[in-house]
Amino acid sequence: MTVTWLGHACFLLEQDGYRIVVDPYTGVPGYPALELEAHGVYCSHGHFDHSYTDGVTLLPGRESPFSVKEVPSFHDGEEGALRGENTIRVFSAGDVRVCHLGDLGHLLSEKQAEAVGRCDVLLVPVGGTFTVDAAGAKAVCDALRPRIVVPMHYRHAPFGLEKVSGVEDFLALWPQGTVQRLPGSSFTYLAKEGGETTAPVVLVPRYPA
Numbered sequence: 323m324t325v326t327w328l329g330h331a332c333f334l335l336e337q338d339g340y341r342i343v344v345d346p347y348t349g350v351p352g353y354p355a356l357e358l359e360a361h362g363v364y365c366s367h368g369h370f371d372h373s374y375t376d377g378v379t380l381l382p383g384r385e386s387p388f389s390v391k392e393v394p395s396f397h398d399g400e401e402g403a404l405r406g407e408n409t410i411r412v413f414s415a416g417d418v419r420v421c422h423l424g425d426l427g428h429l430l431s432e433k434q435a436e437a438v439g440r441c442d443v444l445l446v447p448v449g450g451t452f453t454v455d456a457a458g459a460k461a462v463c464d465a466l467r468p469r470i471v472v473p474m475h476y477r478h479a480p481f482g483l484e485k486v487s488g489v490e491d492f493l494a495l496w497p498q499g500t501v502q503r504l505p506g507s508s509f510t511y512l513a514k515e516g517g518e519t520t521a522p523v524v525l526v527p528r529y530p531a
Contacts, residue, residue, distance in 0.1 A: 323418045326508040327527040329353040331475045337387045337415040344422045348374035352481035366409050366424025387415045393437045398427040417513035418442050425453050435465045444468035447475035449486030456491035471524045507531035
């Protein structure tokens with residue numbers, strides 16, 4: 323499966339020519355307007371920076387190689403009282419499982435972690451204020467034990483919401499040698515790369531690519 327970071331919390335997932343866009347944004351400082359084509363689009367919640375479906379033109383329907391599992395969660399640590407609900411989604415195709423946490427605002431319960439299940443690639447918000455912060459994101463990673471971690475929803479001037487933090491605080495929580503900065507915005511994860519691992523690899527896509 324090919325994973326492409328399109329900025330903020332927006333990703334393109336591709337398997338066998340089938341394209342899924344997750345959390346398309348609008349109105350996020352620095353990032354250009356989205357003009358995408360995909361067979362499917364998913365939004366973790368209804369806020370403007372995660373639900374701009376007008377930026378995605380749907381391609382003709384065809385059979386999807388993806389299965390999608392949804393896990394209910396919240397946008398804050400007060401069971402949604404501050405910012406509402408959030409949907410975690412696990413996209414599975416070709417024996418690869420990619421989990422997009424959306425705007426998760428709290429640590430996962432044991433039940434939620436079990437519902438997510440095996441996680442090859444974890445797309446996790448790290449910027450705080452509207453989501454878990456660096457320490458909270460690391461705790462979620464420790465609970466889910468993915469093979470690959472990709473941080474999202476952070477400020478890297480001039481890109482990103484002004485009230486969220488950068489990615490460096492999150493990266494500083496990982497052992498030396500764990501973090502790899504990619505030369506571009508995409509990577510491909512193959513099922514044969516699986517197997518037991520004790521320490522995830524943290525991939526930081528480059529934007530703009």
